[in-house]
Amino acid sequence: MGSEVIIHQLLIFGVLMVVGALGSYFGIIKDEAKDFLSRFIIDITLPCLIFSTFAKIDSNPTLLINGLLVFGFTFVNLAIALFAGTVSARLQGLNPANTTVHSLHTMFGNIVFLGYPLFDALFPGGIGIFYAAAYQLASNSVTFTYGIYRLSAGQAKSGLKSLLNINTFALLIGFTITAFGIKIPAFFIDALSGLGKATSPLSMVYIGALLMGLGIRKSVSHKSIYLLSLNKLILLPVFLGFIYLWIFRFFNLQISSEAFIVLVMQMAMPCQTIIVVMSRRYGGNYQLAAGNLFVSTILSIATLPAIYIYLNFLLK
Secondary structure (H helix, E strand, O other): HHHHHHHHHHHHHHHHHHHHHHHHOOOOOHHHOOOOOOOHHHHHHHHHHHHHHHHHHHOOOHHHHHHHHHHHHHHHHHHHHHHHHHHHHHHHHHHHOHHHEEEEOOOOOOOHHHHHHHHHHHHHOOOOHHHHHHHHHHHHHHHHHHHOOOHOOOOOOOHHHHHHOHHHHHHHHHOOOOOOOOOOOHHHHHHHHHHOOOOOHHHHHHHHHHHHHHOOHHHHHHHHHHHHHHHHHHHHHHHHHHHHHHHHHOOOOOHHHHHHHHHHHHHHOOOOHHHHHHHOOOOOOOHHHHHHHHHHHHHHHHHHHHHHHHHHHHHO
């Protein structure tokens, strides 16, 4: 049943991405509109989605413990992915600039524009969003510090200020509301919830428009893109799923199936959009980053359902 949901949702995403691609191709969605869409999603609809979702969830110790497990093991995900990306880059003999993009894209996936809508559909009622938000908070703390440091070759200062944004505040306030069972007026939650629901379709339209405008024909010929996709979309999540299941059972750590699936499938997400933007800003190889984004996003339509089926098989 779950695999049918994820395939159905990915098909919907595919249609919306085509809409965005056509909008970009015919000049309806210009570069300024893409920038606006990105800001509107990240700074308005997404925080509304996070806050309203947290406000609707009934607090319980099990939920909070599972959220903390997802948060903590996110750093394990990133550390293992960094090691895998670095080894992969060295085996291919990539130059320092390409190694940076390769390793960062192995670490960071599209946990906002694709992860949130997917987990919201897969685990309705706010559970999927809750665990996805815990993952995002941990991942962002590394993206805007270590990620900026690597892409700028150590020239740019730590991006700690980037962590103090509306999404972080929405996460922290929402978590506080859930943890302490604070009641928020229904009309206020419904208003923000309605706006938050726009996150999913707008995100897919944005990704489609972005991919169409990247000019990735030359980029996709780079061999490293396909090895990166193999590592990120298949090998790492398969490995992590098996290892985590053994760890949780060996140490008798009680983690829900939803939290387990979100933790591993976030690793299986296609390459992160913001790395393309940051590569261009800090002088990295943004064309390679664009190729990574394009190829991994297309391939993930097939790999994400496969990883979901694999994880459910492990949990039996």
